[in-house]
Amino acid sequence: MGERWWRQAGLAAVTGVTLMVTSFCLDAGPATAEAQSSSAQGPLPTLPTLPSPSLTVSLPPVKPPKVTLPPIKPPTVQPPPIPSATASTRPTAPPATVPPTSGKLPRVGVPAPPSADGPMVSPGSAPALIAGDPGADLYPQPPVDAAVTPQARQVAALSDVEHRIQYLENVLARTRDDLTRVQRGPDPVLHLLMSLTAGGDADASPFAVADSADVVDTPTGRAVALSGAISSGQAELIGRRTEEARLRQEISRRVRTVPAVAAPARTVATVGEGRLGRPLSGRLTSKYGTRFDPYYHVWQLHAGVDLAAPVGTPILAAADGRVSRAGWYGGYGNYTCIDHGRADGQRLSTCYGHQSKLMVSPGQRIRAGQVIGLVGSTGASTGPHLHFEVRLGGRPVDPLPWI
Numbered sequence: 001m002g003e004r005w006w007r008q009a010g011l012a013a014v015t016g017v018t019l020m021v022t023s024f025c026l027d028a029g030p031a032t033a034e035a036q037s038s039s040a041q042g043p044l045p046t047l048p049t050l051p052s053p054s055l056t057v058s059l060p061p062v063k064p065p066k067v068t069l070p071p072i073k074p075p076t077v078q079p080p081p082i083p084s085a086t087a088s089t090r091p092t093a094p095p096a097t098v099p100p101t102s103g104k105l106p107r108v109g110v111p112a113p114p115s116a117d118g119p120m121v122s123p124g125s126a127p128a129l130i131a132g133d134p135g136a137d138l139y140p141q142p143p144v145d146a147a148v149t150p151q152a153r154q155v156a157a158l159s160d161v162e163h164r165i166q167y168l169e170n171v172l173a174r175t176r177d178d179l180t181r182v183q184r185g186p187d188p189v190l191h192l193l194m195s196l197t198a199g200g201d202a203d204a205s206p207f208a209v210a211d212s213a214d215v216v217d218t219p220t221g222r223a224v225a226l227s228g229a230i231s232s233g234q235a236e237l238i239g240r241r242t243e244e245a246r247l248r249q250e251i252s253r254r255v256r257t258v259p260a261v262a263a264p265a266r267t268v269a270t271v272g273e274g275r276l277g278r279p280l281s282g283r284l285t286s287k288y289g290t291r292f293d294p295y296y297h298v299w300q301l302h303a304g305v306d307l308a309a310p311v312g313t314p315i316l317a318a319a320d321g322r323v324s325r326a327g328w329y330g331g332y333g334n335y336t337c338i339d340h341g342r343a344d345g346q347r348l349s350t351c352y353g354h355q356s357k358l359m360v361s362p363g364q365r366i367r368a369g370q371v372i373g374l375v376g377s378t379g380a381s382t383g384p385h386l387h388f389e390v391r392l393g394g395r396p397v398d399p400l401p402w403i
Contacts, residue, residue, distance in 0.1 A: 120330040120379055126296040134170035135163050138296055139303070139380070140330040142337065144394035149345045151254065152393050158247040159395045162301050165240050165290045169299035172233045179226040244289075252401040254344055275343065276318040276402045277368055279352060279388055280375070282307035288398040295331070295380040303396035304351070304389035311356055311384045313375040316368075318350045318403065323364045323372075325351075332387065333379025334358050336372055346392040350399075353387035354378050 121129065121138045129136050147156040255275060286306035293300040321338040329335035332353035340348045356376025360366060377384045390399040 120333075121296070123296055123380075126298055130170050130298045131174070134174075134299075135167035137163075138293070138298070138300055138331060140332070142325070142391070142394050145347055147393065151251075151345045154247060154251060155346065155392050155395050155397060158244065158251065158397070161240055161244045161247065162290055165237065165244060166299050166301050168233055168237045168240065169290060169292075172230060172237070173299065175226055175229050175233065179223060179230065182223045182226065248398060251397055255401045276340075276350065276390070276399075277316065278403045279316050279318055279350075280307055280309055280313055280386060282309035282313070282375075282386060284308075285385060288396070288400070293380075294382050301396075303391075304353070304387050305399050307386045307388060309375045309384065309386060311374070311376055313386075314371045315352050315355065315373045315375060315386055317366045317370045317372050319368045321349075321366050323360050323362050323366060324349065326358050326360050326362050326364075329353070329379075331380035333381060334373065334376065335379075336360060337391075338366055338372070344392060347394070349391045349394075351389040351391065353389070354381045354385060356384075 126138055129138065144156075145152065147153045284305060285308045286302060288305055289302060290299060291302045292298070293302075317338055319338075319340045321340040323336065324339045325335065325337040327335065332351075334355035334357070335351065335353045336355065336358060337349050337351040340350065342348060352373060354376055355373040356378065357374040358372075359374070360372045366372060375384055375386050381387075388399055388403075389396055390402045391397070
């Protein structure tokens with residue numbers, strides 16, 4: 001009984017060792033395992049192949065951040081403003097160091113106008129000066145007296161209105177050029193509006209269709225703004241022209257009641273019952289008033305009349321007086337002014353520009369009809385002629401009612 005138990009225990013131990021060796025052989029390789037198992041107890045059953053586990057990690061998709069850029073809006077182009085002005089406010093050119101005032105274009109890099117006795121403005125710099133201040137005087141202006149009498153205040157009002165007209169004309173000229181450039185652009189909407197309104201009502205604006213829309217900064221929108229500025233400027237210009245005509249008529253009507261200045265130059269033919277003698281018998285080529293200057297090609301106040309005559313023609317003093325200025329005077333070239341006393345309650349003077357030769361000096365007493373110089377084409381002149389002025393209190397008035 002004890003021997004049997006021992007045998008069974010030994011057999012179990014041998015079987016356990018065999019199983020351990022078989023398992024080791026399977027891990028080492030199929031050839032070795034088959035050899036050992038054949039020698040021990042024959043072929044073993046094929047073990048099922050277990051699938052090797054795979055680890056799958058699912059991450060949530062990464063969404064890129066949404067970046068929103070602000071819209072890029074092109075700069076807005078505004079037409080040159082046409083500010084309102086009263087008749088008592090004359091737009092003048094501020095110094096170059098003074099910031100531009102409201103309603104004026106910036107004066108970046110624009111030199112200040114020359115001083116009264118300085119050199120004349122060159123034709124090349126005139127457009128820049130007018131762009132900085134459309135009401136700037138390119139010709140020097142002598143000092144003026146205080147307007148203390150009703151007649152003087154009326155002449156001062158005329159001067160302010162005339163310079164406002166000059167300002168408006170220069171602004172309108174530039175605005176029309178800007179509108180022409182915009183209309184030439186490749187904007188199909190603008191061209192369509194122009195073609196649809198062509199040949200229609202002459203008083204209708206070609207941009208009336210776009211006026212009701214919320215225009216953006218496009219050629220069409222700029223054309224609408226420029227067209228509106230032109231209409232506004234033209235409306236004011238008509239009113240200013242009417243005011244100028246009224247003031248000039250009133251001033252000229254009073255001239256007929258002013259006594260003749262002492263000893264006018266009657267040796268030269270006069271016009272009607274003039275108060276002054278005619279300085280020469282040349283042909284009238286340009287009248288008094290605001291005009292497109294033939295030398296500077298901008299709008300300027302023509303402060304006198306032009307009388308054509310050959311170079312060297314003698315210039316006669318319009319009346320007795322004393323020379324207050326004789327010399328070079330900017331765009332006037334060789335320029336002479338003579339004070340004749342008082343008329344219409346104001347200081348009366350006559351001035352003579354563009355002379356080829358001066359024949360008097362400041363402070364000299366002059367007799368009516370005396371030769372004071374010779375006709376020339378000095379200064380801002382396009383040909384030989386005499387520029388003749390009549391000034392009351394230093395302010396220019398139309399010379400024709402006086403001579």
